[in-house]
Amino acid sequence: MKCPKISGRWLAAGGVVGFFTLAFVGSALLGPLAGGFIVEHFSWPWIFYVNVPFAIIAANRYFEVQKYMSNTGHFFDFITIVAHRKTFEALPPAQQKAIRDGMDAAVRYQRERAKLQETDSIVTIRQRGVQYDEVSPKLIADMRTATAGIVDDVRKRAGDDLVRRVLAEAAKK
Secondary structure, eight states: OOOOOTTTEEEEEEEHHHHHHHHHHHHHHHHHHHHHHHHHHHTTTTTHTHHHEEEHHHHHHHHHHEEEEEEEEOOOOGGGGOOHEEEEEEESSHHHHHHHHHHHHHHHHHHHHHHHHHHHHHHHHHHOOEEEEEEOOHHHHHHHHHHHHHHHHHHHHOOOHHHHHHHHHHHHH
16 A cells, blocks of 8 residues: 655555644644743743744745735634623723723734734735625624624623623624
């Protein structure tokens, strides 16, 4: 039985399975070790900074495979931090307010930065040959209808007030 040629060698079927398994097992073993080393010798934010070179490489290669993009109106929101209702409600009111105020400030800052970069990004995307389309309001409404069951499930688990706030933010877009 012949298998795909990888790194100049013909591998048996077991070798192929082992090769692909190594990616998962290796990352599960080395990830925590590398994370512990980084936190021990630097500081916890470096866990996130380590990904920057990989993100830059991925972003530069993105245009080679992505030929179409649509703006669905999704946005980043820190509200997920408090999505675990019991844990959030167990915090003292002063901490809850501090978290909400911090989230609101972070979301405002992130949206301001995103608006500043959006126009330039769309121009760059189009220059690199990606077809960029705005999604119609009808399609967005259809997507919201299709995901209504998920929203209801989250409403039951996280609380109506939280879901109402998230939907109000989504409606601002």
